[in-house]
Amino acid sequence: MPNKIRKIELFDKVGLPTPETKLFKRESISAIWNYIKNTFSNERPLIIRVAGIPDKFSRPYFYVDKKENLPKIFDKLKNLLFQMGVLVIS
Known part of the structure; x- marks a missing residue:
């Protein structure tokens, strides 16, 4: 389990x-x-955890707590997905 x-x-x-x-x-x-x-x-903080990385012990995550940080988080997420071999078009 x-x-x-x-x-x-x-x-x-x-x-x-x-x-x-x-x-x-x-x-x-x-x-x-x-x-x-x-x-x-909705004014709730958010934790984004990205799984599927070859090294299961270093799964990256992002904590979003301010609206002005959203573009930076999205760029980091896009770069991470690109490294995983996913084509990201935004």
């Missing part, structure tokens, strides 16, 4: 709220970007 599922089950058992998690395929950069913008427009 993956760690994420075990953690969510554990949170449920002790009555803690489970974190909302959305999974997107890496081909859908527009879906990822739209979700980031919509979530952040």
Whole structure:
């Protein structure tokens, strides 16, 4: 059983709220970007974790807490996806 599922089950058992998690395929950069913008427009901070990197222990993540940081985060995300072999057109 993956760690994420075990953690969510554990949170449920002790009555803690489970974190909302959305999974997107890496081909859908527009879906990822739209979700980031919509979530952040609701004044909620957001953590973006990118999986699928060959070294599973150094999965990069981005913490978005200010609206002015969104373009910088998007550029970093595009560069990361490009390194993974995904063509990103924006």
